[in-house]
Amino acid sequence: MNFNKYLDVAPEVAQAVAAGRPVVALESTIISHGMPYPQNVETALRVEAIIRENGAVPATIAIINGRLKAGCTKEEIEYLGKQGPKVNKASRRDLAVLVSKGADGATTVTTTMIIAHMAGIKIFATGGIGGVHRGAETTMDISADLEELAHTPVMVVCAGAKSILDLGLTLEYLETHGVPVIGYGTKELPAFYTRKSGFSVDYRLDTPEELAAAFRTSLALGFEGGMLVTNPIPEEFSMDPAVINRAIDAALAEAKEQGIHGKETTPFLLAKVKELTGGDSLDSNIQLVFNNARLAAQTACAMCEDK
Structure with a gap:
């Protein structure tokens, strides 16, 4: 089965993967469920910055409007942070339903691994x-x-x-x-x-x-x-x-x-x-x-x- 039609890989991430450059995936549950706004967004962006400082491309992973995201924009991270616990906490069992409904999901370790693997991370x-x-x-x-x-x-x-x-x-x-x-x-x-x-x-x-x-x-x-x-x-x-x-x-x-x-x-x-x-x-x-x-x-x- 081909899941790629549900997957959006950020251009920077896709280019890095294709060129064999280092990429690090990050989960989004810590943003929506791990801490309050705006500390959650500040932390997420700082983590991305640390990955860049150490020579790799960050790829924050989430589900937004039913799309599997391998690499979120600053605006998408801000959205997840402001929505907070209203965003579904998404494990493997949740993916198909959330995608089919066009819903949002904050990825756990499980779903971050799944989507990272789909994207070649x-x-x-x-x-x-x-x-x-x-x-x-x-x-x-x-x-x-x-x-x-x-x-x-x-x-x-x-x-x-x-x-x-x-x-x-x-x-x-x-x-x-x-x-x-x-x-x-x-x-x-x-x-x-x-x-x-x-x-x-x-x-x-x-x-x-x-x-x-x-x-x-x-x-x-x-x-x-x-x-x-x-x-x-x-x-x-x-x-x-x-x-x-x-x-x-x-x-x-x-x-x-x-x-x-x-x-x-x-x-x-x-x-x-x-x-x-x-x-x-x-x-x-x-x-x-x-x-x-x-x-x-x-x-x-x-x-x-x-x-």
């Missing part, structure tokens, strides 16, 4: 991936991000899985589905707001060149899945694990009490954690996204240099 920078939620043994609440990583050949650079999740089960799920989990400069899985989790990753790689070589080899071997690079939040922005874990426990208890579930869970928990930490968690979130954008751009450049 191999590297994607985000904050943290979804994963196995705490209590999933009874709720079966497992993010579609993990399944997408197993099937779509895009490298995802993140700060680990969000610490609101069950990190041990998330790693087990990725292992079962054959997704390599790389620690950038570390053998320990970073836990989004903090640098340490107590869980080990599969491999430690220390340079963008090593990351590029590993992913290039994966593609050359014909593996259909992606690769997860976990990049610890910079030390100066890392939160106290005791503080963040207390906030997460309180947020989880309130979510259970209110019956929050499904795709509403993560936005609710992140907003609650932000409230409980006096906004410190949002500041950390922004800084780790900047950090991941730098590494993704450097890795994309190294991928191109390896040719």
